[in-house]
Structures are given as C-alpha cells and as structure tokens.
Amino acid sequence: MADVPQVLYSSGPGLVLEFHTDRRSSNSSGFLGHFRFIDRRLFQTDGQKLPGTMCDHQFISSNYSLTHGKFYSPRYPSSYPKNIKCAYRFRARLKERIRIVFEEVALQKGDLR
Numbered sequence: 001m002a003d004v005p006q007v008l009y010s011s012g013p014g015l016v017l018e019f020h021t022d023r024r025s026s027n028s029s030g031f032l033g034h035f036r037f038i039d040r041r042l043f044q045t046d047g048q049k050l051p052g053t054m055c056d057h058q059f060i061s062s063n064y065s066l067t068h069g070k071f072y073s074p075r076y077p078s079s080y081p082k083n084i085k086c087a088y089r090f091r092a093r094l095k096e097r098i099r100i101v102f103e104e105v106a107l108q109k110g111d112l113r
Helices: none
Strands: 055-058 088-091
Touching: none
Parallel strands: 055 088
Antiparallel strands: none
16 A cells, blocks of 8 residues: 555545456455544634735734744645745744744645745
C-alpha cells in the first residue's frame, strides 16, 4: 500500500472510495478501514477572505478582534490545488509582534517561497 495515503479527506460532503482487483489471484488480505464524519468548520481559516481572490486572507489585530486563530492551505487536509497562489497578510498593532506556528507541513519542492 505504498501508493495509497493512510488518511483521506473529502473536499466536500461526498466521497466515493472504489476498490478494484485484476483477474489474478492474490494472497493479500485486503484492507480494514475506519471512517468518521467531521465538521468542515474545523478546517476554516480565521480572518477575513479578501474579495476578488481565490484564497488570500487578512488578519488584523485590534481591541475588538481575535488575538489568535488558525489558517489553512486551500482544501486542507486534502491536496491543495495546482497553480494557486495564496497570500496570508498579518497586521499587528504597533506594540505587538506576530508569531506563526506550523502544526503540520507537507509541501512539494518549490511550493514555499
């Protein structure tokens, strides 16, 4: 199963998983899987999506906004789209600094600039 990801996520509310075999007999035992329906809101970026863009977001610190939040690549945790450019803009108040922590990173060579 080297070519099969251990965890799959749908990009929407539907998913079809197909299993095909060839005509040859096999000694392999098959597979066992588990599934869970999860709330898509768990993967929504905090902040404001910038109008007219595919995935740019802006995060602005103020007395009345969040002081922390989450941001995701498009379609996370599924594969991100090809040929997409996203900008995440963070603006702190004058006496603040911005701290970013990546909990999980899986990128192809050249995708981070």
